[in-house]
Amino acid sequence: MSxxxxxSVEPATKLHDDFWNVPAICIRNLYFSYQKEPVLExxxxxxxxxxxxxxxxxxxxxxxxxxxxxxxxLQPQRGSILIFGEKSEKQREKIGYVPQHAQLDLSFPATVxxxxxxxLVHKRQWxxxxxxxxxxxxDSLATVGLADFSKELFCHLSGGQRQRVLIARxxxxxxxxxxxxxxxxxxxxxxxxxxxxxxxxxxxxxxxVLVSHDLGFVSQYVDTVVCVNRMxxxxxxxxxxxxxxxxxxxxxxxxxxxxxxxxxxxHHHE
Amino acid sequence: xNEIWSAFTDPNFYFLRYAFFAGILASVSFGIVGSFVxxxxxxxxxxxxxxxxxxxxxxxxxxxxxxxxxxITPFYGALIVSVxxxxxxxxxxxxxxxxxxxxxGAIWAIGMAIGMIFMAYTPGYVDPMSYLFGSTxxxxxxxxxxxxxxxxxxxxxxxxxxxxxxxxxFDEEFARVRNIPVVFLSTLLLVxxxxxxxxxxxxxxxxxxxxxxxLPVLIAEQFVSRLSLVMLLSTVIxxxxxxxxxIGSYKxxxxxxxxxxxxxxxxxxxxAGCTLGVRVFRPIKRKE
Numbered sequence: 001m002s003x004x005x006x007x008s009v010e011p012a013t014k015l016h017d018d019f020w021n022v023p024a025i026c027i028r029n030l031y032f033s034y035q036k037e038p039v040l041e042x043x044x045x046x047x048x049x050x051x052x053x054x055x056x057x058x059x060x061x062x063x064x065x066x067x068x069x070x071x072x073x074l075q076p077q078r079g080s081i082l083i084f085g086e087k088s089e090k091q092r093e094k095i096g097y098v099p100q101h102a103q104l105d106l107s108f109p110a111t112v113x114x115x116x117x118x119x120l121v122h123k124r125q126w127x128x129x130x131x132x133x134x135x136x137x138x139d140s141l142a143t144v145g146l147a148d149f150s151k152e153l154f155c156h157l158s159g160g161q162r163q164r165v166l167i168a169r170x171x172x173x174x175x176x177x178x179x180x181x182x183x184x185x186x187x188x189x190x191x192x193x194x195x196x197x198x199x200x201x202x203x204x205x206x207x208x209v210l211v212s213h214d215l216g217f218v219s220q221y222v223d224t225v226v227c228v229n230r231m232x233x234x235x236x237x238x239x240x241x242x243x244x245x246x247x248x249x250x251x252x253x254x255x256x257x258x259x260x261x262x263x264x265x266x267h268h269h270e
Numbered sequence: 271x272n273e274i275w276s277a278f279t280d281p282n283f284y285f286l287r288y289a290f291f292a293g294i295l296a297s298v299s300f301g302i303v304g305s306f307v308x309x310x311x312x313x314x315x316x317x318x319x320x321x322x323x324x325x326x327x328x329x330x331x332x333x334x335x336x337x338x339x340x341x342i343t344p345f346y347g348a349l350i351v352s353v354x355x356x357x358x359x360x361x362x363x364x365x366x367x368x369x370x371x372x373x374x375g376a377i378w379a380i381g382m383a384i385g386m387i388f389m390a391y392t393p394g395y396v397d398p399m400s401y402l403f404g405s406t407x408x409x410x411x412x413x414x415x416x417x418x419x420x421x422x423x424x425x426x427x428x429x430x431x432x433x434x435x436x437x438x439x440f441d442e443e444f445a446r447v448r449n450i451p452v453v454f455l456s457t458l459l460l461v462x463x464x465x466x467x468x469x470x471x472x473x474x475x476x477x478x479x480x481x482x483x484x485l486p487v488l489i490a491e492q493f494v495s496r497l498s499l500v501m502l503l504s505t506v507i508x509x510x511x512x513x514x515x516x517i518g519s520y521k522x523x524x525x526x527x528x529x530x531x532x533x534x535x536x537x538x539x540x541x542a543g544c545t546l547g548v549r550v551f552r553p554i555k556r557k558e
Contacts, residue, residue: 073443073446073447092449097444099441099443099444105309105311105440107309107491109491109495109496109497110440110495110496110497111495111496114496117433118437118441118444118445119444119448121433121437121448123434123449123450123451125434126431126433127430128433129433
């Protein structure tokens with residue numbers, strides 16, 4: 001997005017913020033369990049508009065559960081989740097969701113454009129898609145840099161490209177919030193960097209929440225880190241310290257520094 | 271060829287004509303529903319529906335011969351029970367956690383058991399083989415009319431719900447996020463498959479129906495890569511297979527159902543062999 005377009009929308013948003021100051025996602029006293037053991041408890045979390053947030057935590061800590069609760073795919077036993085001040089079922093139109101592409105059935109016969117069009121399907125979608133919908137899908141593909149691939153088969157793309165197609169599918173309905181589940185899983189380091197640059201660019205206009213296990217890498221990009229391990233804590237990225245991470249994972253982890261912009265030979269692990 | 275044509279036009283071989291038209295008509299539903307079922311990976315669910323249909327057939331025969339409820343023909347019995355078991359399986363597959371596979375398998379067998387018990391209670395001898403493996407002699411003129419009607423229903427439903435069914439089959443979770451009624455759609459899909467299974471019952475029987483549902487789609491998927499085209503092509507392939515199967519069964523004096531299924535299989539093997547050969551000699555290029 002160019003600077004000019006960003007400036008042109010700013011006054012209106014500012015006004016909105018001053019008047020209402022409603023967080024994009026507001027979670028209060030949330031409690032959730034699949035069986036007896038609570039997966040999440042006493043969760044209080046505010047994510048504001050245009051914030052770029054990473055949700056990190058150990059496996060089984062409740063990251064994906066938190067994401068599904070925000071999406072309204074799961075119902076909390078106690079507590080509330082408000083999206084722009086309303087229940088998430090009513091505000092689903094404002095949420096774009098990017099699942100892990102590894103979970104999809106790749107043998108499904110669909111072209112890239114068709115996958116993106118699925119992002120526009122709604123419950124009153126009959127018969128077919130309009131020309132407008134197709135144009136929107138093409139625009140969305142252009143945003144992620146895959147406009148030339150619209151007629152390719154989804155299963156013929158590489159892992160990183162597939163992830164981009166899914167981002168385009170989430171963007172096509174023009175959501176206010178984008179939720180990602182492990183966007184950089186199963187993607188090599190170069191594709192990972194490209195993907196994060198794309199997300200950074202998107203996050204100038206939208207609230208972006210991404211679940212990630214790779215805190216060291218992601219913290220270079222995001223504004224805030226939400227640590228989820230049954231309890232939830234929110235930190236600005238610059239306030240992150242080694243002890244915090246140690247607390248979170250209950251063991252010291254080596255911060256792996258990726259010099260991604262450099263060629264391969266300079267890539268080093270400390 | 272002349273011999274077959276003369277048999278086809280011979281008034282005494284009316285059942286051959288009926289079987290031909292039934293095969294052509296049922297293929298439309300098979301192509302459409304089969305594409306959804308195969309891409310959504312619910313062939314085993316549809317298998318359970320197909321086999322439990324025998325309960326409906328048995329019950330209808332029993333009521334017919336015992337209490338002379340002549341308006342309940344095996345066709346209607348099968349239709350009612352198949353739709354019922356579609357609802358049960360939709361519920362089971364959605365709300366029961368764990369061991370769904372085993373429960374589906376159990377429903378599969380229970381339906382057949384109930385059917386056989388009803389048949390045992392039916393006075394006189396009832397041959398379950400014609401329902402299990404199909405019998406072209408079961409096809410009558412009224413059967414053809416019903417097929418046209420059911421084809422129309424399935425075609426219109428698919429046309430109407432196509433984008434939603436399509437999104438649902440590709441990514442159910444995302445469909446839920448988009449507020450698409452996934453519970454309704456999965457039930458709709460199973461009911462549509464139930465109707466389709468009953469349509470083809472006289473031709474290939476309820477056991478062989480699975481092959482005819484999935485093989486044409488598997489063949490079509492080798493050639494085209496869009497769901498709508500897969501539907502179209504698998505319909506044509508299904509028509510081709512049932513026609514060649516019918517001719518083969520007439521020539522070789524064999525039951526039509528198994529010959530139809532084997533002709534589908536032969537087609538599949540030829541196509542799969544060719545595509546395998548093409549892939550070995552010219553690997554797929556991936557755009558970078």
